[in-house]
Amino acid sequence: MELAFSSEEIVFRDEIRAFIAEKLPESARKNGGRWPHWSKEDVVTWQRILNEKGWAVPHWPVEYGGTNWTAVQRYIFIEELLRTPTPEPLSFNVNMVGPVICTFGNDEQKKYFLPKLRNLDIWFCQGFSEPGAGSDLASLKTSAVKDGDEYVVNGQKIWTSQAHNADWIFALVRTNPNAAKPQMGISFLLIDMKSEGVTVRGIETIDESRHVNEVFFDNVRVPVSNIVGEENKGWDYAKFLLGNERTGIARVGLSRERLGRAKKLAAKLPSFNGPLADDPQFKRKCATVEMQLKSLEITIMRIIDRQRRRNDSAPDPATSMLKLRGAEIQQTTAELLADVAGPMVAPTGQIRAAYEGDFPAELEETLGIIPHYFNSRAATIYGGSNEIQRNIISKGILGL
Amino acid sequence: MRSNVISYLKVFWGFKMDFELSNEQQLLKDSVSRLIADNYDLQKRGAIIKSADGYSKTVWKQLADLGLLGLSFSSNYGGFDGGPVEQMIVLEAFGTGLLIEPYLATIVLSGTAIQSAADENKKSELLSAISNGDHLMAFAHSERLSRYQLSQVETRAQLKNGNWILNGEKTTVLHGGIADTIIVTARTKGSDRSTDGISLFLVPAKTKGITVNSYPTIDGMQAADIKLSNVSVPQNALLGECDKGFLIIENIEQHGIAAVAAESVGAMQCVLDMTVDYLKTRTQFGRPIGDFQVLQHRAADMYVAVEEARSIAIYAAMMTTEKDTEKRRHAMATTKAQIGVSCREVGQGGVQLHGGIGITEEYAIGHYFKRLSMIERQFGDVEHHMTTLSMMDSPD
Numbered sequence: 099m100e101l102a103f104s105s106e107e108i109v110f111r112d113e114i115r116a117f118i119a120e121k122l123p124e125s126a127r128k129n130g131g132r133w134p135h136w137s138k139e140d141v142v143t144w145q146r147i148l149n150e151k152g153w154a155v156p157h158w159p160v161e162y163g164g165t166n167w168t169a170v171q172r173y174i175f176i177e178e179l180l181r182t183p184t185p186e187p188l189s190f191n192v193n194m195v196g197p198v199i200c201t202f203g204n205d206e207q208k209k210y211f212l213p214k215l216r217n218l219d220i221w222f223c224q225g226f227s228e229p230g231a232g233s234d235l236a237s238l239k240t241s242a243v244k245d246g247d248e249y250v251v252n253g254q255k256i257w258t259s260q261a262h263n264a265d266w267i268f269a270l271v272r273t274n275p276n277a278a279k280p281q282m283g284i285s286f287l288l289i290d291m292k293s294e295g296v297t298v299r300g301i302e303t304i305d306e307s308r309h310v311n312e313v314f315f316d317n318v319r320v321p322v323s324n325i326v327g328e329e330n331k332g333w334d335y336a337k338f339l340l341g342n343e344r345t346g347i348a349r350v351g352l353s354r355e356r357l358g359r360a361k362k363l364a365a366k367l368p369s370f371n372g373p374l375a376d377d378p379q380f381k382r383k384c385a386t387v388e389m390q391l392k393s394l395e396i397t398i399m400r401i402i403d404r405q406r407r408r409n410d411s412a413p414d415p416a417t418s419m420l421k422l423r424g425a426e427i428q429q430t431t432a433e434l435l436a437d438v439a440g441p442m443v444a445p446t447g448q449i450r451a452a453y454e455g456d457f458p459a460e461l462e463e464t465l466g467i468i469p470h471y472f473n474s475r476a477a478t479i480y481g482g483s484n485e486i487q488r489n490i491i492s493k494g495i496l497g498l
Numbered sequence: 499m500r501s502n503v504i505s506y507l508k509v510f511w512g513f514k515m516d517f518e519l520s521n522e523q524q525l526l527k528d529s530v531s532r533l534i535a536d537n538y539d540l541q542k543r544g545a546i547i548k549s550a551d552g553y554s555k556t557v558w559k560q561l562a563d564l565g566l567l568g569l570s571f572s573s574n575y576g577g578f579d580g581g582p583v584e585q586m587i588v589l590e591a592f593g594t595g596l597l598i599e600p601y602l603a604t605i606v607l608s609g610t611a612i613q614s615a616a617d618e619n620k621k622s623e624l625l626s627a628i629s630n631g632d633h634l635m636a637f638a639h640s641e642r643l644s645r646y647q648l649s650q651v652e653t654r655a656q657l658k659n660g661n662w663i664l665n666g667e668k669t670t671v672l673h674g675g676i677a678d679t680i681i682v683t684a685r686t687k688g689s690d691r692s693t694d695g696i697s698l699f700l701v702p703a704k705t706k707g708i709t710v711n712s713y714p715t716i717d718g719m720q721a722a723d724i725k726l727s728n729v730s731v732p733q734n735a736l737l738g739e740c741d742k743g744f745l746i747i748e749n750i751e752q753h754g755i756a757a758v759a760a761e762s763v764g765a766m767q768c769v770l771d772m773t774v775d776y777l778k779t780r781t782q783f784g785r786p787i788g789d790f791q792v793l794q795h796r797a798a799d800m801y802v803a804v805e806e807a808r809s810i811a812i813y814a815a816m817m818t819t820e821k822d823t824e825k826r827r828h829a830m831a832t833t834k835a836q837i838g839v840s841c842r843e844v845g846q847g848g849v850q851l852h853g854g855i856g857i858t859e860e861y862a863i864g865h866y867f868k869r870l871s872m873i874e875r876q877f878g879d880v881e882h883h884m885t886t887l888s889m890m891d892s893p894d
Contacts (some may be wrong), residue, residue: 115762226588262688354894378888388894389832396809419802492794496774 110171114178120186123148132463136185136211138221139264144185145218155192156218162212163201169402173346180351181358186278190260191215192221194339195268195345197287202327202335219480225255225269225289225313226336232257233486235270236333238282240315242271242287249273251285251295251318257480261298261311263292286332288324294321305469306447309476331490341413346423347481350395356431357387359463364438366460374438387430394423415494417488425477425484432474435467443468499640506848512777515684517812519587527587533560534595540862543596543718550718551676552712555678558631567605567804570615571725576627584816586760590811593721593764596869598672598718599651600636602757604628607672608635610753611698613682615746620700624679637745638668638724646878648747649693655684662699662736664707674722675712677703682726686741693744698727698737707730718865745823752830752875756818758873759837765873766804766840772776773797776852793851800847807840831883837873838880845870 131405148154149163156172158164179186187193196215199207202238214220231238239429240253251271261267277283289296300308327335335356361384364375374380380445401416408414436443442464445453450465480485492498519527537557559569561663570585571879587605592601612635627633628698634645644650651665662811664684675678680701700722707729712722738746774797777788787793797849810833817829845867851858852863873881 102544124788215698295611378885381888382884385884385890385892387886388892389835389887390806392813392832393806393810393836396813397805400517400809407518416805421804423802423806462638487796488795489791491798496770496797498774498777498788498794498797 107174111174111178114175117151117153118178119183120182121151122149122182122351124261127183130183130185132466137185141185141188142218142284144219145187145216146496148341150215154187155196158192158196158200158212158216161194162208163216169405173402177345177351178351181355183352183355185489186401188218188221190221190224190264190268194224195222195288195441198268198326198335198339201338202286202331206323207288207326220265221260221263222266222268223258223261223264223291223313225258225267227257228254231254231482235336236284238270238272238284240269240271241275242285242320244273245319245341246320247322249325251287251289251315251320255313255315256310257301258298258311259309259480260311261291261313262300263307265389266290267313268326270332270336273332277330281333284332284336285329285331286335287320288321288326289315289318292321293318298375303473304475305472309473324377337413341417342415342496347417348394348398348420349428350398350424353387353391353424353427353431356428356435357384357489358392360384360431360434360438363435363461363463367438375393380438383434387434390423390427390430394420394427397423415490418482418494420489421481422484422487422491428477431473436471439464439467443471500733512789519583521674523583523587526584527591530565530566530588530591530789531825532592533564534591534597538595538597540865543598543865546598547714547718552714552872553673553732555642555677556843557597558599561599561601562631567601567631568625570605570608571625571629572736575621576629577625582818584755585757585814586811589757589760590764593766594768595870596718596765596865598720599632602761603637603673603677604633604635606680606753607637607750607756608679609890610750611637611737611746614749615698615743616700620737621649624700633679634673635679635681636671636674636721636722636752637681638671639675639750640670640879643670644666647691648751649696649744650691651683651685651696652690653682655686655699658732661730662733664699664726664731665674666726668724668726670715670721671724672723673720675710678722679703680708681737682724683743683747686871688741696743697740697743698743698746698748699731699735699887700737701729701731701735705731715872719872748827752826753818753832755816755830755837756811758806759814759833762837762841762870762873763804763811764807765809765866766844767867768842769799769870770800770804771861772863772866773800773848775853780853789842796802796847796851800844803840803847806843807837810836810840824890827888828890828893831878831886831890834878835880835883835887838883841870841874842880 123143125317126136127146128139129136152165153175155163156165156167156175160166191274192215196212199211203211211220215222226235228238228240239249240255242249242251255269269289270284271287272283272284273285295316297314297316299312299314301310303309321429361375363372364380367374369377396422401414401420405414452463507667537560565578566588568577569580573579599755609625609628612621616624624633628635640877641650643652653664653668654661655664664682666684680703682699682701683696683700686695686697701708707727707728709725710722712720713719742859777793778786780787813829814833817826820826820829848863849867852861855861856863858864
């Protein structure tokens, strides 16, 4: 990349680095070095710091708080955040619902929501998947029936990440059960989580944590004015959302950061003839990941470059490749970390918590690795599983 | 035609994260692609393979007339100052047509050697001679025991009475049988594996004591085993500094890597396109086999592998001019490892998805597979470069 970035871009990168070094709060810095990373407060605080600087939503149109950076600058920015690491700007707000409102929302919605999304005054979650609608998302059943100037929403969402932290949910709801195609009867609705009839139930995951939830809607009354864009056009907006800023989905910086972490940890642990970090097998695995990341990084640059030229909002099926490979590599780095930790992965969360402060400080992070590994298995499932991404490539690009 | 080419090649080219071809580069791409499409198909290629020389003098002349042979040489020596991207464009097109002409041997490998190590006189003489298609060259480095170890050189050169005397044996010298001049690497001091003490020599192919055993290779090209028995060349046959040839050899290999990376991308894209076409037309169980998801997903994986190769070929083009030796080494090892991975995935996938006809000599896919399998093993395979990378620190 060094050669590829112009000198202006290098200056830009250094500016980002300096800003992070100066402004990242101590708590976030400390939590970034352990698993799991950040508290809600860390995420909110950091996004507000970015917002104050004017960097919370670089890719939004300038009139809504964007920075007018080039696509390459935006890539540099997010990669610097990831590899430091800092808390990530909340994707639901800045990459998903924000751009949808910017593009399809009405003036009132823009005025009300956009500043709050930027500053994380409102934390959004995403209500797409349902028990019967996963990869086949268009078969979703949660209904919204118009009653005067309100919709009455009934149904259930599932795998709703961060719903327990969220103030609002953007949900795909069925507004026309009789549409010619299931995709044509869906609307994009913003729902206040405090509304009567909304129930959130956590799902315990294999990493002994809570990321995802079930969200139930029982006669929830939502003002008609909370619909984004046109009724029954929600599927188009969802496709826009999934194709928008997907170049960040590969999370190259995150994988590099994890790889660096694995190498550091391996330097402290033994293998046959010296530290594990010097073991040829281990080094070989690291080198393979680095090769894959380099190919992926250039591919991202090519896609960004092409999108800049195309200058339209149609989703680019080539971004499926970034999700596919990015997620696979993230998983490889998580595997690598778990392999380095070795038998130290055994204790359950409760025991690990009890170890706190009573464990060699330099090895403390091994304690959080196994939940991270388990959680990483979701990377090829959420946001369109890797199998779905292959479907998109074979249909959208290869024409099969 | 030639003057057109000259004018559009003499354009400053800067990278700056701009992946789109300039108008001039697009013109170049179009004209090379047209040349290949008009003059090269599997049948014609087959006839060329069977011909006495194993390459087409007509095609070679066309390449010269288009200015493609001198493309990347300095205009001081009759070239067109083309950059690595122009080279990439040309080689990708060659990959599309599975061109078997001695471009890699003469222009890329030997041309790099001359450009980087020859004195002004030899540059003028040889670069213009190879640019206009009159002169062919080969790079004789590999030996039976060297595999991918660049410093493994047992061929010896000794200075006697003002002449260099060369003795040894080179193997699989690409297009060694048709070369007019052969660049021979030989040990001028040190043990068989030391990087210090290797030198390069310009040896006219007709020099007494040279025995060339030329043969066709699996990918339709030609190679030769070359015996040097008391071959005597004058003192000024030395190319570059005595004993300091290793870095030149490494640089030659790196240009070779960038070249076959681009070539492989052209070939892999063809494999993918042919395979996807086949999936759409071949019917079984009453429908096109491309309806079956298991085949779609394999095709999708092939697509990803081609795109990864394309990205890394661009990276290689960017990095061939990197001044920092370590960074360049790392980049080129990364490139060749990725290219090897992609060649295998795409080549094997193409054959598999074609079924029985994929392994026939009659059908195109097998020929692409053979070239890709050869590229996998040229200038170091995946294992070799992954080991290299394992021993280095990543610059990222």
